[in-house]
Amino acid sequence: MDLIENLKQKIKGKGIKVVFPEGSDERIVKAACRLAQDGLADPIILGTEAEVNAVLNASQITLPSNAEVIDPKTYPDDQFDEMLNAFVERRKGKNTPDEGREWLRNVNNYFGIMLVYMHKADCMVSGAISPTGDTVRPALQIIKTKPGVSRTSGSFIMTRNDGKETYVFADCAININPSAEELAEIAVESIKTARLFDIDPKVAMLSFSTKGSAHSMEVAKVMEATQIAQKKAPNEMIDGELQFDAALIPSVGASKAPGSEVAGQANVFVFPDLQSGNIGYKIAQRLGNFTAIGPILQGLNQPVSDLSRGASEDDAYQVGIITAAQTLME
Numbered sequence: 001m002d003l004i005e006n007l008k009q010k011i012k013g014k015g016i017k018v019v020f021p022e023g024s025d026e027r028i029v030k031a032a033c034r035l036a037q038d039g040l041a042d043p044i045i046l047g048t049e050a051e052v053n054a055v056l057n058a059s060q061i062t063l064p065s066n067a068e069v070i071d072p073k074t075y076p077d078d079q080f081d082e083m084l085n086a087f088v089e090r091r092k093g094k095n096t097p098d099e100g101r102e103w104l105r106n107v108n109n110y111f112g113i114m115l116v117y118m119h120k121a122d123c124m125v126s127g128a129i130s131p132t133g134d135t136v137r138p139a140l141q142i143i144k145t146k147p148g149v150s151r152t153s154g155s156f157i158m159t160r161n162d163g164k165e166t167y168v169f170a171d172c173a174i175n176i177n178p179s180a181e182e183l184a185e186i187a188v189e190s191i192k193t194a195r196l197f198d199i200d201p202k203v204a205m206l207s208f209s210t211k212g213s214a215h216s217m218e219v220a221k222v223m224e225a226t227q228i229a230q231k232k233a234p235n236e237m238i239d240g241e242l243q244f245d246a247a248l249i250p251s252v253g254a255s256k257a258p259g260s261e262v263a264g265q266a267n268v269f270v271f272p273d274l275q276s277g278n279i280g281y282k283i284a285q286r287l288g289n290f291t292a293i294g295p296i297l298q299g300l301n302q303p304v305s306d307l308s309r310g311a312s313e314d315d316a317y318q319v320g321i322i323t324a325a326q327t328l329m330e
């Protein structure tokens, strides 16, 4: 079954509350309403009544009965105070009550994250308007990473040919220059993402070198990360350092990395840094005709997804499905 169809079956009718903070954006409002109509989520759209209505009217859609609009600026004082107290407690010593009041009333990403943190919603999808930092920072500050995970990272599901070719690419969104330890953690978290999509993970730790064919600090980092990842997840198939062709193409893998159980068969690609990861996914998307679904933030206590600003309504709809499905993962 198609990847997304599979996830739809898992979330349908479960009433999962997905917050969409960008209620002034047509793509977002349409995607949220479609999720509601299809019974896949109960969306909470953030924005003023006027801005959300303007989009609904222009798109000629009626807000489905299982969708809700909340305007943070007019959120009732008693509930707002409860939220502010929870924010101040969570940000103890790092942000003042005045900062909290200002952000929660005026920055929808903070308000949305607090709904998730307070379990008034299950997850959040943002980033169609705001750049990654503005979407992700509130999640990092409030939701934080799961025990045992030090860094969140962003993966993409890359798919082509009606899902016959499907890969996980990571980190394409968050960690600019991860250490070897962080890269190993990204690999382990990417394995969990692969499993969410029923992909049997074979992880390639990517480099411009294969098995010592080149020498540099950058290559050494990937070699070390591979060893750490193998220790962290001894039952998983993880190998490196591998060039992309050695990781993907069986004949090249056999010649450059003979004996590797990953080379030539990899389906999870861990990039050595964000320059290569972000450029790499966009090349596959724009030149290789892959659909790029994500970034899916890995390792957070509760699911939050950051769309690319280039996302379409359909991308937002799909990321909504994935994020809702992440709430069902243990």
Ligand SMILES: CC(C)(COP(=O)(O)OP(=O)(O)OC[C@H]1O[C@@H](n2cnc3c(N)ncnc32)[C@H](O)[C@@H]1OP(=O)(O)O)[C@@H](O)C(=O)NCCC(=O)NCCS
Pocket (backbone or CB within 6 Å): 094, 132, 133, 134, 136, 137, 140, 141, 145, 150, 151, 152, 153, 172, 173, 174, 175, 176, 278, 295
């Ligand atoms: C994600 C990003 C915005 C965080 O940067 P930042 O806000 O300057 O980070 P800071 O160092 O100020 O940290 C803010 C908080 O987030 C936490 N944090 C930062 N990066 C983190 C990560 N990868 N995982 C978990 N927590 C993280 C910090 O510990 C800090 O928490 P605290 O306030 O409770 O102490 C930054 O790494 C970034 O810009 N990455 C690239 C994003 C990008 O442009 N991607 C390309 C397009 S997708």
Ligand SMILES: CC(=O)OP(=O)(O)O
Pocket (backbone or CB within 6 Å): 131, 132, 172, 173, 278, 295, 307, 308, 309, 310
């Ligand atoms: C993931 C990503 O690259 O996002 P944007 O295109 O918004 O920078």
